[in-house]
Amino acid sequence: MNGRRIRVEHTVLAVVGGLLVTFLVVPVLALFIRATDFGQGLRHPLVWPALRLSLMTTGLSLVVVVVLGTPLAWSLARAQGRLARAVETAVQLPIVIPPAVAGVAMLLAFGRRGLFAGILYPDGWSISFTTCAVVMAEVFVSAPFFVQAATSAFRRIDPSLVVVARTFGAPPLRVFFRVALPLAAPGLLAGAAMSWARALGEFGATLMFAGNLQGQTQTLPLAIYTALESDMRAAQALSIVLVVVAFALLLFVRAALRRSTERGEPTL
Amino acid sequence: MRLVAALLVLMLAGCTCSKATPSAKEDKLVVFAAASLRDVFTAMGDDFKRAHPGVEVTFNFAGTQELRTQLEHGAAVDVFASADPRHIDELVRASRVAVPVTFARNEPVIVVATEAATMIRSFADLPTAPRIIMGTPEVPIGRYTLQILDRASTSLSTDFRSRVEARVVSRELNVRQVLAKVSLGEAQAGIVYRTDALAARAQVSIVTIPADINVIAEYPIAIVTGAAHPQLGRAWVDFVLSLAGQRTLHGAGFLPPGERDSAP
Numbered sequence: 001m002n003g004r005r006i007r008v009e010h011t012v013l014a015v016v017g018g019l020l021v022t023f024l025v026v027p028v029l030a031l032f033i034r035a036t037d038f039g040q041g042l043r044h045p046l047v048w049p050a051l052r053l054s055l056m057t058t059g060l061s062l063v064v065v066v067v068l069g070t071p072l073a074w075s076l077a078r079a080q081g082r083l084a085r086a087v088e089t090a091v092q093l094p095i096v097i098p099p100a101v102a103g104v105a106m107l108l109a110f111g112r113r114g115l116f117a118g119i120l121y122p123d124g125w126s127i128s129f130t131t132c133a134v135v136m137a138e139v140f141v142s143a144p145f146f147v148q149a150a151t152s153a154f155r156r157i158d159p160s161l162v163v164v165a166r167t168f169g170a171p172p173l174r175v176f177f178r179v180a181l182p183l184a185a186p187g188l189l190a191g192a193a194m195s196w197a198r199a200l201g202e203f204g205a206t207l208m209f210a211g212n213l214q215g216q217t218q219t220l221p222l223a224i225y226t227a228l229e230s231d232m233r234a235a236q237a238l239s240i241v242l243v244v245v246a247f248a249l250l251l252f253v254r255a256a257l258r259r260s261t262e263r264g265e266p267t268l
Numbered sequence: 269m270r271l272v273a274a275l276l277v278l279m280l281a282g283c284t285c286s287k288a289t290p291s292a293k294e295d296k297l298v299v300f301a302a303a304s305l306r307d308v309f310t311a312m313g314d315d316f317k318r319a320h321p322g323v324e325v326t327f328n329f330a331g332t333q334e335l336r337t338q339l340e341h342g343a344a345v346d347v348f349a350s351a352d353p354r355h356i357d358e359l360v361r362a363s364r365v366a367v368p369v370t371f372a373r374n375e376p377v378i379v380v381a382t383e384a385a386t387m388i389r390s391f392a393d394l395p396t397a398p399r400i401i402m403g404t405p406e407v408p409i410g411r412y413t414l415q416i417l418d419r420a421s422t423s424l425s426t427d428f429r430s431r432v433e434a435r436v437v438s439r440e441l442n443v444r445q446v447l448a449k450v451s452l453g454e455a456q457a458g459i460v461y462r463t464d465a466l467a468a469r470a471q472v473s474i475v476t477i478p479a480d481i482n483v484i485a486e487y488p489i490a491i492v493t494g495a496a497h498p499q500l501g502r503a504w505v506d507f508v509l510s511l512a513g514q515r516t517l518h519g520a521g522f523l524p525p526g527e528r529d530s531a532p
Contacts, residue, residue, distance in 0.1 A: 113453040129399070129437035129452050211438025211449070212404060225441060229333045229406030 031239055041237025049215045050223035053243065057131060057219060058199040061138035063196055065146045070188065073150030074176060079158075088151070095144045102140055103208020110136070110209075133210035134217050138199035146188075146195035148172060153187025190256040197249045200242065297325045297500040298344060300335045302351035302487070303442060304374065308520040309349070315516070316507055323500060326460070331407060331442050339364055339492065346501035349489040352408040356488045365470055368488035371508045372522040374461040375484055376412050377446060378475040382455035385473045391481065392424060395431035397419075399455035401446050404439035412483045419481045447472070461485065463521040473507045484523065 032124045041047075076088050094102060109115050110133075113125040120127070127133055157180055181188075203221040212215040212226065221240055227235035271448045297316075300310050306329040328335065328345075333490040336355045339345055340362070348365055350356040351374070359365045380397075382390045388397055403410030417429035440446045443460045451471035465474045489508060491501045505515050514524060 044319060107452055111452060111454055126399075140500065207441070207445070211401070212440060213436070213438050217438065226404050226406055228337075229331070229404070229441070 009224075024063040028243060031236065033234050033242060035240060038240065041231070041233035042241075044227065044231055044234030044237070046214065046218070046223045046227050046234055047238060050220050050238065051220050053131070053134070053165045053215065054200060057134045057138055058196055060197050061135045061142060061199045062192060063136070064139050065199075066192055068221065069143055069146045070181075073147050074154050075179060076147070077154030091147050092144050094141055095148075099141055099202065099204025100208055101203035101204075103137065105141065106133075106137060106205060107207040123211055128209055129211040129213070129217060131216055133212075134206055134219060137205040137209050138202050141202050141205055142195040142199035145198050146191040148174065149194060150184065150188050151189025153184035153191065156187065159184045168185075170199050179261045186256045186259045190253045192255070193249045193253045195244050231252050274378075294325055294497040294500045297323060297346055297497055297504060298328070299325065299329075299347045299349065299504060300328045300339065300343070300345045301349040302332045302335070303329050304351055304463055305329065305349055305487070306461070307467065308517055308522070312508070312513060312516050315512065316504060320500070320503065325504075333407070344496055345492045345496040346497045347504050349487060349493055350437070351485060351487055353486050353488050356490055357468070360490070363493055365490040365492050368487050368490035369505070369509070370525040371489045371505075372487040372517050373484045374463055374487065374522055376409065376416060376459050376477060376482060377462045377465050378477065379450045379458050379460055379468070379472040380464045380475055381450050381453045381456050381472060381485060383453065388457055388475060391400060391475060391477050394457060395428065395435065395474075397435055397455070397457040397475065399437045399457075400432060400435040401438050401440060401449050401455040401458040402436055403443060403446055403459070404441055407442060408485060409443040409460065410439060412485060415483045416459070416477060416481055425479060463523075466521040475493070486525075487522075 035041075066176060070089070076084055076091075097105070097199065107114060107128060110120065110126075111117070111128050114120075117126075127136070134212050161179055161183070162175055165179050166172075170178070201221055202219070203225070206219055207225075212218050212222050214223075218226065220238055224238045224242070227238060291479070299309065299313075303347070306327075307328060309329070313327060317323060317325055328338075328343075330338075332350045332355050333351045335348065336359060339359065340346060348356065348359070349371070350368075350469065353368075354371075356365060356368045359366065378388065378391065378394060384397060388394060394400070402413045405411055405414055414429075417432055420428040421430075437455060440449070443464050446458040447460045447464050447468055449455055450460075451468050459477075465472065489505055491498060491505065495501050508517075518524065
């Protein structure tokens with residue numbers, strides 16, 4: 001009687017969970033199953049300039065995010081008090097803002113008639129619609145993911161390790177590089193990968209702030225949307241490339257996080 | 269695996285049963301219309317509802333290509349109003365819509381940001397704009413723009429198109445995006461339909477393109493094959509073509525369909 005009930009409960013759980021899993025997985029599978037002429041699609045003239053531009057801009061934005069985000073995450077992880085929490089919340093804002101709104105906001109801040117127009121562009125030139133604008137949009141939307149992951153990675157470090165290193169006379173910078181950074185490395189890597197994936201998929205803010213010009217600002221997602229207007233095959237081929245890259249990143253994140261928890265366990 | 273299959277069947281069943289079946293008493297009308305028709309069709313929808321009490325009119329406004337894709341994938345629609353004869357011709361060939369009729373035309377114009385209004389006063393001044401925005405060639409306004417530039421290259425100066433294209437900073441995916449960026453002052457000039465330009469008269473000035481160079485966009489409308497509400501669909505098409513409908517369209521900046529009909 002009891003065993004039977006457990007079996008029923010298990011079945012119900014499996015059905016409910018399976019419903020969501022199916023719903024999430026089927027569209028992605030359909031992308032591959034319904035792909036006709038993947039090779040032909042890849043030869044579409046939109047494909048390679050977009051792929052090249054996407055790799056270049058997301059690479060650059062990743063460097064910016066990691067170089068500026070790591071020290072910020074380190075301070076946030078160690079700081080107590082209201083100001084630190086306020087900063088942490090402010091940094092998370094781009095996650096909840098719709099990307100198109102982020103693009104408008106960036107135009108209003110850095111555009112030709114934006115807040116800083118007088119200082120930035122005395123001669124009427126503007127950063128909007130340049131490759132630099134693409135990188136800015138990507139940094140804006142992807143940085144929070146890295147900062148969030150890095151902050152929690154730094155928080156997981158046993159504070160006594162830092163204290164011990166300091167009492168042995170190591171200067172703060174040395175403690176950061178020799179103790180904190182190696183310990184948090186897997187978490188930082190996972191954060192960087194998530195942030196990169198977000199930058200790679202960035203669409204709304206780029207379209208608003210950087211526009212859509214082949215070779216200059218037309219990244220993979222913009223090329224997909226443009227191709228949808230004319231050639232479904234190219235759109236599908238590009239989508240598959242994007243999905244494969246994103247999936248590889250996801251696997252990488254999971255591997256990195258597993259290492260992080262294995263290593264982190266003794267100190268928890 | 270069997271579980272997944274069962275779920276799939278369940279989901280498919282859920283999808284098919286939402287599809288409406290034709291009924292004798294029609295109280296609903298679903299219209300798919302090009303994005304540039306949003307304001308004018310919404311207003312006309314209110315008039316239509318007054319003339320047909322108890323009828324619920326639902327609109328879906330999007331890019332013509334997007335609407336066509338949705339139609340091809342079985343969206344339940346009664347009437348399709350397109351901003352581009354090419355898409356509707358494809359649908360006619362696939363027997364997804366009945367023979368279309370042109371109900372309006374729309375004229376591309378140059379919109380100029382206020383600060384550049386003195387600099388760009390005629391079509392020939394377009395290449396002097398430091399930053400120009402146009403539609404991507406995959407969407408109708410972008411295709412018309414390139415045709416206009418080609419015509420200008422033949423009649424004005426041979427390098428007209430290349431001079432303009434050298435100043436293009438973005439090729440937008442729809443006409444409203446072109447307008448938004450010129451309104452925001454991010455570029456000095458862009459090419460949009462007159463109806464869009466009129467909606468933003470406060471932020472931009474309008475420069476007309478000479479008639480011998482301009483390419484006029486045609487808007488065909490058609491009843492969808494197997495529509496759930498064919499009578500109301502017919503009534504909507506008649507209303508759009510009626511004197512009152514044409515007057516509203518004219519007020520929004522559309523040109524009358526003219527003598528040429530798009531029926532193939």
